[in-house]
Amino acid sequence: MKVVILCGGKGTRLREETEYRPKPMVPIGDRPILWHIMKTYAAHGHKDFILCLGYKGEMIKEFFRDYLWLTSDVKLRLGHSPQLKFYNHHDEEDWTVTLADTGQETMTAGRIKRIEPYIGRDANFLLTYGDGLSDIDINASIQAHSCAKKICTVSAVHPAGRFGTLKIESDGAIHAFSEKPQFEHDYVNGGYMVCHRKIFNYLTNDPTVMFERAPIEKLVADGQLHSYQHNGFWQPMDTYQETQYLNKIWSEGKAPWKVW
DSSP states (O other): OEEEEEEOOOOGGGHHHHTTSOGGGSEETTEEHHHHHHHHHHHTTOOEEEEEEOTTHHHHHHHHHTHHHHHSOEEEEOSSSOEEEEOOOOGGGGOEEEEEEOOSSOOHHHHHHHTHHHHTTOSEEEEEETTEEEOOOHHHHHHHHHHHTOSEEEEEEOOOOOSOEEEEOTTSOEEEEESSOSOOSSOEEOSOEEEEGGGGGGOOSOTTOOTTTHHHHHHHHTTOEEEEEEOSOEEEOOSHHHHHHHHHHHHTTOOTTOOO
């Protein structure tokens, strides 16, 4: 099944990093977060990727064009008959990556609509964002989508708590303090979606429309939005602190999303 990844946003809340590169290219360890997301899908058998590019998309194109050069030991022979030999073999050798320019300022609905030709005749495809990591069971979400027979299935996740919580009594006294709860109780859309191709009927080429607004609202109104509840690890990379956190657990060998 094809995997569509939204890679075109400017990531303004992560200005420390995204002033110089697109958000999906911010590194976790020695690879961009985009690579980690793709490795998760590949570990579940999904290796045909369509990347929706926008802001500084040329950097993502350059990364994949030069992938072997950047990640391999190389032997060069110079002169009139130059030769180039890469020594390393990669698990990524069977990946297919379509790099689609979907516009510098296009919002998410327009980006998805513009890659419709690359879906071909496939009935369903996978869809996610280029800035969130999870240990979600991709194939279980596909099964849930198949059983529900809806147009779109979103992964429902508990966001990690960002603020300390206080238990306050009526007299104002605080009897309990939790620095940061592991999870909030409400569910949010964690990306990692499964879509039927009918979803393109809900989209237009209007570059100002957010997929998460009118299209999702129309899907809800039509009874065509389903959820796959994931209660495991999920972490977006919206702030510099979250970038540091993801790098920390990766360097410690404790990254839950490393399922390969």
